Structures are given as C-alpha cells and as structure tokens.
Amino acid sequence: MEERIRTRQEMEEKDTWRLEDIFECDQAWEEAFQEVARKSDGMKALKGTLGKGAKAMGAALEARDILLEEFERLHAYAHMRLDQDTANGFYQGMDQRVKGLQSKVMADTAFLIPEILAVPEGTMAAWVEEESLATYRQHLEEILEEKPHVLDEARESLLAQAAEVLQGSGQTFGMLNNADLKFPPITGEDGQPTPVTHSRFLPLLQSGNREVRKAAYASVCGVYGQFRNTFASLLGNTVKKHVFTARIRNFRSAREAALSANHIPETVYDNLVATIRRNLPLLHRYLRLRKQMLGLDTLHMYDLHVPLVGDVEMEIPYGEAKGILLDALAPLGRDYNRILAQGLSDRWVDVYENRGKRSGAYSSGAYGTPPYILMNYEGNLNSLFTLAHEAGHSMHSWYSRRSQPYVYGDYSIFVAEVASTCNESLLNRHLLSKTQDQRTKLHLLNHVLEGFRNTVFRQTLFAEFEHAIHKKVEEGEGLTAELLSSLYLDLNRDYYGPEVELDDSIAVEWSRIPHFHYNHYVYQYATGYSAAAALSRQILGEGRPAVIRYLDFLAAGRSLKPIDALRKAGVDMETPEAVEAACRVFEETLLEMEALAGVRREG
Structure with missing residues (x-):
C-alpha cells in the first residue's frame, strides 16, 4: 500500500507551532x-x-515603525498559516489580503x-x-547614502503601489511549485508504490538502491521538464x-x-566566484573519491547524495x-x-510533513513574536542538521529583536546564513568528537x-547562473527554456568536471530552484x-572571548x-x-576521509 501523508487536522498539537502567540484566533487577526x-491611512497626516524639525521627523519615524511592526505580525501569521497547508482556500485569501495591505x-x-x-x-x-x-x-545615515537611488515622492508611491503586481511571477512559481505540482510515485526499496514529494526527494536520492535513486530523479525532473516553458516564463518575468x-x-x-541594499561591494561576489573556480579541482577530487567508494564505473547526478557508508544507523527521532x-x-x-531549550519545548517548531504543507524549512516570525521554525522532519542526520540550521536563524532573530529597537531588530540578508551555518559547524565537531x-x-x-x-x-554555481541570466536580460535577450537550460548545463559541466556523467535532465534543474526568484541571494550561502567556519573555529579555540564577540x-x-x-x-x-580558509577545511576533511577509507589518491 502507498504510504499515506497525514492531513493537517491529524497532526499532534505538540508537533505544531503555536501561532496563537501572535493572534489567538483568525478573528483577532482580522481586527488587527x-x-x-487605519494606521496606514493615518500616515498621510x-x-x-x-x-x-528633529522632533517632527522622530515622531513620523516612530509612527512608521509602529505601523510596520504591527503589519509584520499580520504578515507572519498569514503566511505561516498558509504554509502549514498551502491548499487551504481561507488562508490563501488571507495571504493575498495581507499582500494587498503591504502595497x-x-x-x-x-x-x-x-x-x-x-x-x-x-x-x-x-x-x-x-x-x-x-x-x-544610523538609519538616517544609511538613507542618505542611498540618495542617488531614491526617486521623487510620486515615483516612489507608484513603485510601492506596483509592488504586488511585480511580485506576481514569484508568487505564481511558489503556488505552482508547492501546491499544484505532483510527481509520479515510484517503486520503493520494498517493491511497493512510494509517493514522491518535495520533502521526500532527498531521502529517496539517499537510498542505497540505485534504481530507486534513478527513478526518483526521473520522477521529479520529468515533471519539471514538462513545465519548463512555464517555469522559464515565470523566471524571466522575475528577472525583468x-x-x-x-x-x-x-x-x-x-x-x-x-548588493547595495546590504552595503556589500560587488567585489565580494566576484571574489567568491573566482576563489571557488580556483578550487574546483578539490570538488573533482571528492567526486572521484565518491565514485571509488561507491564502486561505480560512472557517477550520475542521482548518485551524489547517497551516503558513502550506507549501513551506519543514523535514525534520529525528533526528541533525540x-x-x-x-x-x-x-x-x-x-x-x-x-533560551533555545525553552523555545523548542514552547512549540516554536512545526515539525513534520502534512498534506499540502510547504516544502523545505525556514525560520520566520516578526518583531515581538517567537522566532518560529517550519520543518519537514524525516528522522535522519540531514533533518538534524536542518534543525540546527534553522535554530541558528531563530536564535539570531531572538538576540537581535531582544537587543535592538524595531528599526534595527532585523539582520541583513548578507549575514543571515552565518549563525545557521555556525550551528551546523559546531554540530559537526560535536558528532565527530563523540564517535x-x-x-x-x-x-x-x-x-x-x-x-x-x-x-x-553548488551555491556558487547558482550565483554564477543567476548573474549570467540577469546580464542576458540587461543585454536585451529573452530567457527561453532553451537558453536557460544551455547556460545551466554548461556551468554544471565546469563545476562537476569529468567525474560526473551529466544526464540531460540536469539542464532543467534551474526550474525547481526557488532562490532564483529572490534576486542575487544564493551567493550569501x-x-x-565561509564566515561561519572561521567563527566556529574561534569559538572552539578561544572559548569565552570568541563567544562574547x-x-x-x-x-x-x-x-x-x-x-x-x-569584522x-x-x-x-x-x-x-x-x-580560501573554508576550502582548506574541505581539503583537510577530504584528506581525513581518504585516509580512513583507505582509498589511494590519484594524481
């Protein structure tokens, strides 16, 4: 029998996030x-x-912050209610209404x-x-720095009113990707029909049965290939x-x-790409090791996620x-x-997959609310690291919101992945030290x-692709499915080198990456x-002084x-x-694995 995915109503309360801490009910949300x-109308006065004068400006900025803080609570509640069941029509309407209010x-x-x-x-x-x-x-100084890029009042107002329309392609991608797209079931390891979903795709690619991996890969990529022209249109409009x-x-x-929005020089982006390009031989060396340890003559994309030591028990229940x-x-x-222990017991986390739930994982919430975590916990090592990752985001939010006034209570996207990845690095060290x-x-x-x-x-590959497709549009070219697939395939050839036999379906992988709708986001992973690797080493090496910093x-x-x-x-x-330091960590880990595996390094 095909395994049935539970509905939202069948989930145990203890495994769901407590959004009642934001609004006790939908009616309270409506009143807010x-x-x-009304407060937005009042801003016109x-x-x-x-x-x-300074007092008048301070009063206006304070009124704006009160308005935005209350709006963000509305937005957080609406999008999280929808994400827990994306097929729920009531919460679809609530989410659309709050987007209209945002404009x-x-x-x-x-x-x-x-x-x-x-x-x-x-x-x-x-x-x-x-x-x-x-x-x-500080806020005013940053506004003044952006003066060359700020429009007059009429054009700023017009852009603000157009925001909802301009976000349409990204929203449509999300709805198609999360709510409407269905993948054909495959024959699982037990010989029975097995459902394929976003959250189950990676576990299926980690199967020790190569035919299961290959079938799951074909199931997902085949569906995206069928809709490649639709996805190309959506991505093209986002880039435009x-x-x-x-x-x-x-x-x-x-x-x-x-990058200007976060005061990041473009040289940071270019340095990343150039440095990773120089270190691609390390990736090729790792892929060669993977092929040797798996005993394969040919390595395919669906072979890249299977654990190299397949018979190690790593089932990890959520409580553990x-x-x-x-x-x-x-x-x-x-x-x-x-603080983290209290949050985990106070239902910050929506733990397991249910029918219609948004795929993946994230940390969310707003100023004055708990820093919630959405998960689709699968009970394995990857899920443990995902929990560590999202807990890093949430604790970053908790400290920022507790320590700063609203205007500074968030953190820049550029540093958004530092705390999450630092948590993962500390978890890596802990697990290795215990065995x-x-x-x-x-x-x-x-x-x-x-x-x-x-x-x-991989994220640097994505960053190169993202920069390339924006340059194409800036040069007047259209982003067809053929062009996108050609660019993506060429980059994969460069990055994965001679060690991987690229299947034709990898060319359409761009169509299922939501981050390409986020505007030059992925390089920050x-x-x-890299920053997290340095910070975690300082924390473990220096102790208290590094922790305080x-x-x-x-x-x-x-x-x-x-x-x-x-800095x-x-x-x-x-x-x-x-x-470069992060690449050295990769090389050191690779050396240790080569030595433990007893695999002789070539070349």
Whole structure:
C-alpha cells in the first residue's frame, strides 16, 4: 500500500507551532488587519511634516515603525498559516489580503524617504545630534547614502503601489511549485508504490538502491521538464522585475542594486566566484573519491547524495535530535542553550510533513513574536542538521529583536546564513568528537563534505547562473527554456568536471530552484558558510572571548553594516581569505576521509 501523508487536522498539537502567540484566533487577526489599515491611512497626516524639525521627523519615524511592526505580525501569521497547508482556500485569501495591505502600507509611507532626503545636509547633521533622533542616527545615515537611488515622492508611491503586481511571477512559481505540482510515485526499496514529494526527494536520492535513486530523479525532473516553458516564463518575468527596478533607481545592474541594499561591494561576489573556480579541482577530487567508494564505473547526478557508508544507523527521532543539538551548542554558553531549550519545548517548531504543507524549512516570525521554525522532519542526520540550521536563524532573530529597537531588530540578508551555518559547524565537531567507530566517522565526514559541496560549490554555481541570466536580460535577450537550460548545463559541466556523467535532465534543474526568484541571494550561502567556519573555529579555540564577540554579533541586528558586524566578530569578508580558509577545511576533511577509507589518491 502507498504510504499515506497525514492531513493537517491529524497532526499532534505538540508537533505544531503555536501561532496563537501572535493572534489567538483568525478573528483577532482580522481586527488587527483593520487597525493596521487605519494606521496606514493615518500616515498621510504626517506628509509634509518631516522637514519641520528633529522632533517632527522622530515622531513620523516612530509612527512608521509602529505601523510596520504591527503589519509584520499580520504578515507572519498569514503566511505561516498558509504554509502549514498551502491548499487551504481561507488562508490563501488571507495571504493575498495581507499582500494587498503591504502595497498600501508601502504607498502610504512612500513620502518619508524623499522628505528625509530633502532636508539640507547641514541641517540633518545638526538634527541627528538631538535626542529625538538619537535612535535613528544610523538609519538616517544609511538613507542618505542611498540618495542617488531614491526617486521623487510620486515615483516612489507608484513603485510601492506596483509592488504586488511585480511580485506576481514569484508568487505564481511558489503556488505552482508547492501546491499544484505532483510527481509520479515510484517503486520503493520494498517493491511497493512510494509517493514522491518535495520533502521526500532527498531521502529517496539517499537510498542505497540505485534504481530507486534513478527513478526518483526521473520522477521529479520529468515533471519539471514538462513545465519548463512555464517555469522559464515565470523566471524571466522575475528577472525583468529585478532589472526594471534597478534601472529606475539608477543602478548599473540588478546585481549592484541587490548588493547595495546590504552595503556589500560587488567585489565580494566576484571574489567568491573566482576563489571557488580556483578550487574546483578539490570538488573533482571528492567526486572521484565518491565514485571509488561507491564502486561505480560512472557517477550520475542521482548518485551524489547517497551516503558513502550506507549501513551506519543514523535514525534520529525528533526528541533525540533536540538533545543532541543542545549538547552540540553548549560552547555558546548557558544563556544561549537555555533560551533555545525553552523555545523548542514552547512549540516554536512545526515539525513534520502534512498534506499540502510547504516544502523545505525556514525560520520566520516578526518583531515581538517567537522566532518560529517550519520543518519537514524525516528522522535522519540531514533533518538534524536542518534543525540546527534553522535554530541558528531563530536564535539570531531572538538576540537581535531582544537587543535592538524595531528599526534595527532585523539582520541583513548578507549575514543571515552565518549563525545557521555556525550551528551546523559546531554540530559537526560535536558528532565527530563523540564517535570512535570508523564507519560512523566516515559517515559524518561524508556529511561534512556533502554540506560543503551543496553550500559552497553548488551555491556558487547558482550565483554564477543567476548573474549570467540577469546580464542576458540587461543585454536585451529573452530567457527561453532553451537558453536557460544551455547556460545551466554548461556551468554544471565546469563545476562537476569529468567525474560526473551529466544526464540531460540536469539542464532543467534551474526550474525547481526557488532562490532564483529572490534576486542575487544564493551567493550569501557560500560567503556565510565561509564566515561561519572561521567563527566556529574561534569559538572552539578561544572559548569565552570568541563567544562574547559572537553573541554581540547576533545582538547587533542592523545597528552595524553587515561587513562591519562580521569584522567586529573577527572575520573580514572583503578579502578572499575566508573563502580560501573554508576550502582548506574541505581539503583537510577530504584528506581525513581518504585516509580512513583507505582509498589511494590519484594524481
């Protein structure tokens, strides 16, 4: 019999997130929705007042922050209710309504930045020294830096009103990908029909049965191939949106615009790609080891995820995973551990897959709410590392929101993956230190290498692809399914080299990557991994001084620019050194695995 996926109503309460901590019921959300709409209307009364003095500007910024804080609670509740069951029509409507309200809020507050920029520089320099603007000093300085890219009030308002329409292709991709796309079942290891879903795809690729891996790969890639023209149209429109908004704001490129939002020099992006390109022989060497250990004459894409030591027991129930994680993160101190332990027991986490639930995992919430975690926990090592990863995000949010006022209570996307990956690194070290069994250690080393392959090498491949397709649109070319597939296939040839026999279906893999709709996001996985590798080594090597620097980094939020926050923590991302150091960690791990496996290195 085909295994049945439970409905949302069949999930145990203890395994679901407690969104009642945001709004006790949907009616409370509705009442808050009306109040936010009223407050958004009220912002219009402040139009024309920001130039009257520091007190007037401070009052307007405070009113904006109150409005945005309340709106973000609405948005968090709506999107998480929808994500727990994407086929639920009521929550689809709620999510659409809040997106409409977002456009209104953006339009009703669009006058603020132009009015701030209209204040003469000398006057503003005097105002920011007054107590009424003390909280906003850093915020105002960053606004002034963006002056060449800020439009006049009328065009800012028009862009704000168009935001919902401009987001349409990404939203449609999400709905098609998560709610409507269905994959054919395959014959499982037991010879019985086995469902294929987003969350089960990776476990199926980790099967020791090669025919199961091959069938799962064909099931998923075949469906995406059938819809490749639709996905190309959606991605093409997303990229056009990025290019359009960059041009209208006087940026040279979409990439410059995306990185400018976080004050990141484009050299950081180029350094990453160049450094990883130089180190591709390390990836090829690892793939050669993988082929040798699996005893395969030919390595295919569906062979890249299967554990190299397949008979090691690594089943990890969720309750056990929580305990392992807390032990692994003990180097971060009792305060960090106490807060995380409380959150895990207070239903921060929506644990298991149910029918219609959004695939993957994430950390979410808003200022003043718990930092919730969505999981599709599968009871294996990968799920344990995913829990560690998302807990890193959530603890970063917890420290930032507790330590900073609303205006600085979030953290830059550029550093978003640092805390999550640092948690993974500490978990790696913990697990390796707890075993003397050679096969278990090989299994864990394989996991470390796979994490690096996926987080650094693969995400840099994605970054190259993303930059290339934006350049194509900027040069006036259209993004057809054929062009996208050709670009993607060529990059895969470069990255995976002669060790992997590329199946034709890899050419359409771009169609199932949601991050390509996020605008130059993926490179930050690789830079974040590199920074995290350095920070975790400092934490384990230096102890308390490094922990204090690290927790200060978590608490900084947006009160510092991300490059400066990392530099203060002990990592300088404006040089290639951090990425090179991460590649050395990969090489050291590879050497250890080669030695334990008794495989002679070629060349």
